[in-house]
Structure formats: structure tokens, C-alpha cells
Amino acid sequence: MAMAENKIKFGKWEASALIITLIITQLILGFPRLMVETAGTAGWIVVLYVTILALLAFFIIEKLYSSFKGKDLLDISERIGGSILRILVGIIFLAYFIFIISIVLRSFAENMKVITLQQSPISYVTMFFIIGMIAGAYAGIEALVRFCAIVMPIILAGLLLIFIAVSPHFNFENIFPILGTGPIDIFGKGFLRVSVFSAISLLFFITPFIKTHKSFRTVGYVSIGVSAAFFFVGTFAYLLVYPFPIGVEGFLPVYQLSRLVEYGRFFQRIESVFVLIWAASALIYLSSVFYFIVYVFKKTFKLEYYKPLILPFAILIFNISLIPPNLVTAVELESKYIRTYVWIISFVIPIVILVTAKYFKRGTNKEEKKNA
Amino acid sequence: MPKNVHIKCPESIEGVKALADYKNIIKQLLFFNVPPKDETFILKERESEIKELQSEEEEQQPKKRREKGKIRKITNPCCDNNTGKEGNGGNGGEEDKQNQGAKSPTEVSKKLSDNLEYMKKIYSIPTNGDMVLREFDIVVKNEVIPAFMIFFDGMTDRKVINDNIMQPLMLLSNLDIKSDEQDVESFVKDHILPHCQLKVEKKYRSIIDEVNFGGCALFIDGVETSFVADVKGWEHRGVERPNTELVLRGPQEGFGELLRVNTALVRKTLKDEDLIVENISIGRRSKTPCSMLYIKDIANDDLVDEVRRRLKSIDVDYIYDSGQLEQMIEDCALVPAPQILATERPDRVATLLTDGKVAVMIHGNPFVLVMPATFPELLTSPEDTYVRFPYGNFLRIIRGIGIAFALLLPGIYVAVTNFHHEMIPTDLILAIAASREKVPFPSVVEILIMELAFELIREAGIRIPGPIGPTLGIVGALILGQAAVAANIVSPILIIVVAVTGIGSFAIPNFALGFAFRILRFGYIFLGAMAGFLGITTGLFLHGLWLVSAKSYGVPFMSPLAPKVRVGGYENLLARAPIWKQEVRPDYLNPKDTRRQPKISRGWVQKKEGEDGNGGKQD
């Protein structure tokens, strides 16, 4: 099995599709609102700022990564600190993934409940996502990326369609005052929002599958670029339709935009179609991150199979997701803690590891030889 | 009391056993079982760099296997070359037959009476009514030798036997032949029998096989061999229009039941000396002749080897139909789509062969299997490429909509009417509400009733004897629908939904894929009823994962969509590019020759060198 997994290989398109879908999920989960909350009418500037920051961070990581072709973060940390560091890094990422997936699972289920299934108990709605998660993890990364490759264009097209269709409601005056709640908010508070790109950290785990450094670089830049473009368009559209103080009220921006779409007496009320896009990206996000949880666990502890881990972890995540007592707590947890501090895990830790690996342990090639 | 205990005891033991069974089942379902180390076939990249990377060991292994297969082929035509233990397991029947042969003679005897006796025993003469055993004498060098011949009546061409075998043997042998040949065998073979397809066989086994397949065996006294003439001549259907894949534009001929006719039809379309037709017989008893077709310098060798390996490893006693064969050689039985394309059209087989695929024909069946098949290919019709490309694209769009309807419409109807009321325009929702007012069933039950009725009409329409079929369709569709509405069992809008779904499913060009969609449609109805669009999306997600992880002969089933291939495939996938743009073969097949045509295949669009502006006109 371990042998077979190493044979798995996928191209740039698939990898980019996966990372883009994972990042884009934030757009659906309320990213535009968060931006508007951060800097008021200047939310769109925050997007640009954050994009530049993310690109910068990725530039550093990518340069450092050039000497570790085809190795993921765990391999590299093992190289510098042996099994202890590998397990440490593995556990940090595991904790982060589990925490984030639980919260996201909860928010998705709660949002779904608010949008269409008000009467159903939360566990029933969660069940659908859990089924998707488990199935996705069983099918494996290869199936998931292929599915992404097909669905990602559809999701993006759907989102774009909503943004375009809602354009009659645009009011360009809404971007004034140009600096929103002030430069401190934009560049100070906004800095923490770089966490929206935290899904890029999965890229450091799929390196063994995408082989070459060149494709690693392309995938990173392309997925940050494309998702940033969508973040920008989404935030901008939301801001133009819902002016600043009101824009902070709703917690599902894209859904609220889709509710407004109206062309004549017949072409309106399309927001239920949005549920399709929305649930699809939720399922992809959850199952991919879930796959990586079991994968990282397997790799951290050098297990032979990952499939036995699926059910226990699914149950664990299901239970964690039900811990927050209400939706507001879940949203709060997500925006206050996760979306504020995860950038440390997804950008700082890799940089630290890579720097150490590159400049302090260059001589020891024992592990490398072993691997070769 | 003791009796009671006595009675209880075995029950409880059984109960425990049953419990243990359940435990096992639950264990198997829920807990992890170490996956069996299956050998999975992956179609390797053609690039030389990858081949270099492969260690020598890996390269040698398949060779060994092939050699093994060859050796066994001589002794045992349908051996399983997968493992080394084929002798005791699957081929028990074969061994029995051979054992029988060891007791009774396996080779043709010199004495005619022995042969006669043996043949009579084997073919249960005179019980077997259509078996003809004709005894006669021939004259060789003024010597009268008794002989007999044996063949199946109806499977052989009597005229050929009379003119080419009987006549020369009985009449021409009297002529004075200028030859000093003394050996009877070579004399008969070289001088008396003018038939063109004549084999000299020693073994009873191969003689019997030939006779079973329309041959005529001739035994002569004092000769240790038998002459087997191929005089096949049974009644068969001619080359007719295909029944399933009809086109308006394009060739109208379809495969028939005769293997040789079918191979000839392909060869006729594909005039290429590199087209290889390999003969393989399948079935321990039936020895059904099959042909494997591929183009030597296009098809990937690994693919050809894999198809050959799978075909040869099949160990069944009878096989009649390509449908059976398909199930024996497909990758996964549970994938909700056919992984091998079955077609009745020689032109389609030819096109697919030129892409680098492998076709398998089986005798007695007009359906030819082409592998590997990918999902997008199953959605195309040969006509798409025969009409001009805008029309072809239009056909594809229409078909795509039809497929979406066939799969999702009932599910979406249920989801929308049960969960997403705000989605329906006001006038329509009021109309639906009004039409449903007197219907006693929930809409899920309503739609299940109608879908079931529709499936019933469909099935009955096929099974019913000829002329009543269409009548039943009309009765079912019109009267049943009308009456159901009038009786307030279903709402009229639902009839439209079911009818559109049905029409959509007829637009699926591949019949087998249509089956898959028709079944899954019910799943989507349930999912839609469970959680509206969330349920349907979950269904699509699972369905998608299922399809995406499937493989057909090492080729990912959803390619070239996912994984995306660098070149090829896209020109003729969802939308069809003009035919002169389709320059490369699909990359996922890793063909040996990647290019179909040069960048400029229409030479006339480019001015030849040295020509000026008028040059074109003069041409």
C-alpha cells in the first residue's frame, strides 16, 4: 500500500484545482464579511494587501523549498530533527487540521441549516458532510484531486455568475471613504487576515505527489493568484451591494448576494442553485482536509495503512464539531482564533523548518541517502 | 425439564453461531481488513525516460510471464498464467477430459475401425441426429481403401463437401495420376483432395474441435492422421443495419454474427497492414473463437498484452456472448458505468482502433468490445464526427442536457417541490399546488410510482412479441398517464417530469450507460427527498468520486477530464473541434504514434512554395 501510494502522481492542474477549491471555501464561508468587518469600506484593499503578503510568504517558502524536491514538511523535519521533530510537526499540523475541520464542519452544517433545513437537527445535516468526508478519504487523494479538477471550474463559474448577475445592484459609491476604517485597520488588523490562504499549507504535504519543484512553484502561485482574484471580486461585489455598516450584519455574504439576483419575473430566486455549488465545495474541502488528517497521522507515526484511521477520526471530528453550543460561538471561534492565528502555522512554521533545514543541517545527508 | 434444556442447547449454539456470523459481517463491514495485494494494471507512460527508470527486474517479470503462457498454450489452450497453481484449481475439468483421453486413445489410430468406434462413442452416434457419418471407399493406386467422413449437418456446406471432397475422393481417385507417391496420406493430400482449407491432424481432441465448429473430418484406413477440411457453411444473418447505434449520416452497416465477416468488415474500413487480428478461443467447452484487434504500430504494447492476458486467463466452460465476456474482463463490476464500449458499428471500431485501442470480437455476436473506454467516449455518437462540427456540437449539447435530465430531473423535482419552494416561480408553484391538491401520495411516492410504471412499460415493450410492442408503448404512455391523472393518482406536472426523464434517457448513446443512469436516478430521488439539494449534491459527490476512481484497463475512467492530459482528447471531448484540428491521439492511451495528422492537414490552405498569388487559381 505504501508502495502504491508513492506511485500516485498528479499534475499541476489537479493540484491547483485542489488548493484553489480549498482556499475558495473561505469565500463561501463569509470571507467578504470578514474583510468588511476588518476595514469597512476598504475591505477590498485588505484583500490586495493580504494577497501580496501571501505571495511574499510563498515566494520565500518556494525559494527555500527548491532544494527539497518531492519532500513534504514531515520528511524535511525528520531530516533536521529526527523522529522527534517529525512527530512534533505532525502533531502540530494534525491539531490544526482537526480543529479547523471541526469548526468548518460545524459552520457548514449550521449555515446549511439556516439556508434550507431549519427544522432538521444539526447532527442530521452534519451526517451528510460526514458521509462525504468518509467516502472521500476512502477514495483517496487521487480520486479527490480528479474530482476537484472537474468540479473546480464549475464552482468558480457559478460564483462568477452570481457576482455578474448581481451587478445591477452595484453601487460604486460604496467603496468610499476610500480608506475605510483607517490604515491601521487595513494594514494592522488586516495582516492577520493572511490566514485565509492557510489552506496553502496542504501544498507542503502534497509535494511528494507533484514531484517537481517547478510544478510546486506553479501550483502555489496559480492557486494563490486565482483564489485571490476570486476573493477580490467577491469582496468587491459584496461591498458594492451591501454598503459598509450593513455588510457586517449578514454572515453568509455570497448567499445573500445570490438572493438578490433577479432578471424579470422568471429569472429570480436562484439561491437554491447556489446551495449546489456551496455544498459541493464544502464536501471537497471537508473530505480533502480529512484525508490529509489521516494521511499526516499515518505518515507521522509511520503506519502502513491509513484506512483504519478513517472511522475513528470521523467520529472524533463529528464530536468536536458539536462542542460549540451555538452558531455564533462557532463563527466567533473561527474568525477570532483560527482565522487570526493560523497563519503562524501555515506560513511561519514551514519557513522556520525550511530555513533550519537549509542553512543549519546542510551537511547531514544521511536521511536522504537512506531514502534514496 | 431436561428435555427442555436439551432442546434449547442446540438452539443457543446456533444462536451463538449466528451471532458470530453477524459479528464477522459487522467486522468485515466496519473494521479494517488488510487489503488483498491485488496486482493492478497501470497503463505506463510511453516516454523513454520512465522506461529507463524501471528496474531490470520489473522488465523481466512480464517477459517471463509471457513465456510461461506460451508454453502452456501448447498443452493447455486456456491456462491461467496468473499464478503457478492453475493445474489443480480452475482447470480441473480440463484435466478430467485429458484423463479420459489417457484411458481411451488420444491419437488417430491406423485401424479405421478403431477410429470409427471412437468417433461413434464421442458423438453418440446414432443418438445424435444431426451428425453425419458417411462410409465409403477410395481408390489409391488401384487399391481400394475404406474411409469415412464425419461432419455436422447444417453447420457445413453440403455443396462444398460434395464437390470438393466426396467427388474427388470417389471419382477422381480412379483417374490415372502421374505420380510415384506411395504414401497414401501424402497422395490423398497432394493429389486427390482439391479443397483449399485442409489440415492434417493427429490428435482426436483437435479433430473434434474442428468438427464441432463446422469442419469435416476424413479418416482413411491405414493412415495415422485425419484430414480436416474447413467447410463451414451455416445459415446466418447478412450484414444489416445496426440495431442500436443508428445514425442519419454515415455508414449503415452493422456487425453480424460471423466472426470472419466481422473482422472483414473492420479490415474493409481500415485498410492497414498493421491491423493485427489475433485469434484466441475462450471457454473450456465452448472454445468460442474470439479475435483481438489492434493496430500494431499505434496501440500501446502494455495495453495489448494486458488485454491478451485477461482474455487468456478466463476459465469458464461456456461463453456465448460479448456481454458475458465484457463482465469477465472489465476492471470493476461495481462501477456505475460500462468500462468497455460495446458497439455494433464497424466504422466506430475502426475509429477507435486508430486511436490506439484494442477491440475484441466474439463469434456469434454482433457486439464488439472496445477497450479501454472512458466516460466522455461513452457519451459520444459516431455521428458527431460525421456531420459538420457546429452540428456535431449542437448534438452534443442536446445530448448532454438529455443525460442531465435522465439522471437528475426527478431528484431535482422532488428536492425543489419538497424543500426549495422559493425557487419555483409563483405562477408555477400555484399550478403545482393546484394539480397536487387531490393527489393522496407524497410527491416522492408519486414519482416512484410513475418511474416504476415507466420502467415497466419499457421492459414490457422489449419483451412483448413483435407487433404488440408499439401498441403497448402507446397504451402505457398515453392511456395510463391520462388515466392516472384523471384518477388523481399523480399530478399532470409529474407526468411531464417522468416523460422528459424518459426521453432524456433515450438520448444516451450508450445503452449500458443508460442503464446505469436509470438505476442511479432512483438514488437521486431518495436523496432529494431526504435533504433537498444538499442530498443531491452529496449524491453527485459520491457518484463523482466513484467514477473518478474507476479505471478501465489502467486508463482513468474520467480522463481526459480528470486527470487532465496535456495533449489530445480535448479536441473531441465535450465540444468537438473541426476535424482538421484533431491532430493528436488521446494521450491517456499512451499510443506509440501520437500524431494523427500534421499541423496543417488541409494542404490547400497553404500556398505552395514558389507559387505566387495566381498559382492558387491555376490549381
Add this chain to the structure above:
Amino acid sequence: MRKLICIFLIVSILCGLLSGCYDRREVDELAYVLAIGLDKGKTNKLKITLQIAVPMAIGGGGEGGGDAEKASTIVTLESASMYAGLDLANNFVSKQLNLSHAKVLVVSKELAQEGGIEGFMMALPRGREIRPNMFIAVSRQSAEEYIRAVKPVLEVNPAKFYELNFRAYRYTGFTANTDLHDFYLKMKSLYSQPVAILAGVGRFDEGQEFDVKGSTFDEKNRSIPLEGDFVAGEITKSGGVKAEIMGLAVFDGAKMVGELDGEATMYYLMIQGDFNNSYMTMHDPLQKDKLVILNIKRSRNPKRDVKMINGKPVIDVKIRLEADIQVLQSGINYEMPQNLVILEKAYEDFIKEGMKRLLYLTSQEYNTDIFGFGERVKQQFITWGEWEKYGWLKKYKDSTFNVDVDLKIRRPGLTIRSSPIQYSNGEGAQ
């Protein structure tokens, strides 16, 4: 693979057992509210009127059209809040009430003036069923009266009546598109105030009863009321549907502070840039007893500018219109380029005067910036804090306005040259 299927089957069976399909509602198990009316209650805070569609009468089950009279049923009840009212209503309406197809919210003028829709508006973004594109209207009579007066003649389905009637502003210019989304945004914004469609029930049953007491033509010093000098309920008409819409209700926050008549509404649309096209009647500039009618269209978006002079806003509005000649009663040859200028000038002055009247009405009398001039002020600020402190809505009342109208007559219709009607006594000869 097999296990995947097994697990999927097990879980889906579990789900099926678990579910009982919590949210499943058949289409015919719901009652669709088409219009909601809010009045001041006698015994409680609110009097709620719900117009509920009767599908059997509308859909007709295929008998070719239903009965407009029976197409809807109207219930009225009093309760503390709207959702409480829905709960109450479900005790005598057999099907569960569903608001997702409600087309219009009608509030009585009385309630609107007291700010009574505040509670409803605050509940709006939470409710999933209420559509953001629902129209909001203020009824000059009670909302119940208005809804009961909606007896569509041309349509069977009242929903269609609302949808078509409330969109008529595109070719009349006498109402505006005031959907709930728009209303909500403007109500909460710091730079603009909302308006709502003014609705009413026609006063007259027969032609003999007609009077023009309710018309605004007196205030404008006109001899006869032109088509824009009415508000809903005052239109001199009989027959047809008694429910009318014309003009706008002007709000300050969630409180109604005034009314605009049809003509003012047209100017409102022009300043907003939402004006599409409409006919406009005016006295002939050369022959005062005759009328001229133009079909006016918007040619460019309006230019609006706010300057601060001595701490007081000075607002420049530049409107660009184009027009086709529809009727020239006088027979004067206005098609000639030199005469055309006279007509254009007259119309420009006419519109300018009306616009100034409207602008000063909103700023000095109603003290509410329904045009959203604040948007232009907002641009001049760098950060939100400064803008918020500035408090535009308070400052609007001190505004002075400069209006510039540019009207170009492009086409004379089918007639290129008018000639007068000839009478035997020689009148009409030029």
C-alpha cells in the same frame, strides 16, 4: 471500494430512518401569502392582513383559467408582531403559511408615520422566507382596505398583478422601484433615506363623483391638473381595479414624513438615474391653452455634485434627457430647428422648476436626503470615522441646489411638419 459502498448504504439507511425528513413540506401543504398588510391595531400593536393564494382557483386544474374573485382569500387579525400574527393565523388557515412568495408589504400611512414598520424591518434579514425583492408600499388608506381592493381584472393571479403593476414605473415614472433590499439599505445608511411606493384606494365609483380636491395642481399654480398632479387614490377614474399606486412616501429612517405626487416622483427618478421613459404634458409655450406632449427618455446618467461652501452643502444636479415629440395640439411648426429650441427651452425650465420644488421640499420641509447626495459627500472623506462624525443626514436641510436640465428633442415621430387644422371661419390659419 466495496466497503465504501457498504458504509454508504448503512449510513444512508440510518439517515433514512433517522430523518423522517424534517424539512420536507409538500407544495400543497403550504399556503402562499402574496401580500402582507400592516395597520395600527385596535386591540393590539398591529393589525395584520394576509392575502393568501388559492391555488385551485388560480391553477384551475386545467379547466382553462380560474376565477379572479376567488383567486385569493384575505384574512385580517391583530397581534403584537408579524410572526406572532402568522402563528395565530395558522389556527384558522389550514395550511402552513409560507412567506417565500409574498410580493408586497403594504403599510398604512398612519402606521408608517409612527415608525411602526421598524420592528418588521429589523426582522427582515433574519427571515429566510421573505424575499429581498419584495415591494414595499405605503397605503394612504388602511393596508387592509388596499389589499381588499386588489381585485385583478386582467390577471387571475394577484401575484402577477403586483409584479406587473409595481414595475410600471419603467414606463410611467410615477412610482419607483422600492424593494425591501433597497429600503433596508437606505434606512440604515448614513447618506440616504428610503422611499416607498404610495398606494391607495380610488375614491370614485362613477364619473359624476369626480373632483380634484386631492390633486396638487393648485399648489403649482396650474389651471388644470396635469397627469403628474395626483397621488394614489386621487386619480379621477372609475372602473377597473380600485387599488392604485402613484407617488412616493418619503421616509426619515423608518418613519414616514411626507408624500410625493406623480410628477415629483418622476423628478426623483431623474435625479436618481432610475428614470426610464414616460410621457410628459406641458402647456404650449406659444399658445398657452394648447398642450404639448413629449415622450421623455434618459440620455445619460445624472451628474450630481456636492460642494461645501461655508459649511453648507451646495448641490449641483445636471440632468440630461432626450425626447420625441408625441403630440402638438397647437399645430405650431415646432419641428423646425429654430422652433425646436423654444420647445426644448420651455421644457427645460418646466422640469427645472419642478425639480427645484422637489429638492427644497425634501431638504427644507421633510429634511431627508432621499436622493442619496450623501454618497458624493462621502467621497471627500478618507476614513470612515471622519465621515461618521460628519453627520451628513443632519446637514442636508441647509442645502442649496443648482439644477441644470439639458433636454434634446431627437425625433418628431412620424410627422416631420405640422400644419394647423382649418376651420371655415378662418381660424387656425397662420
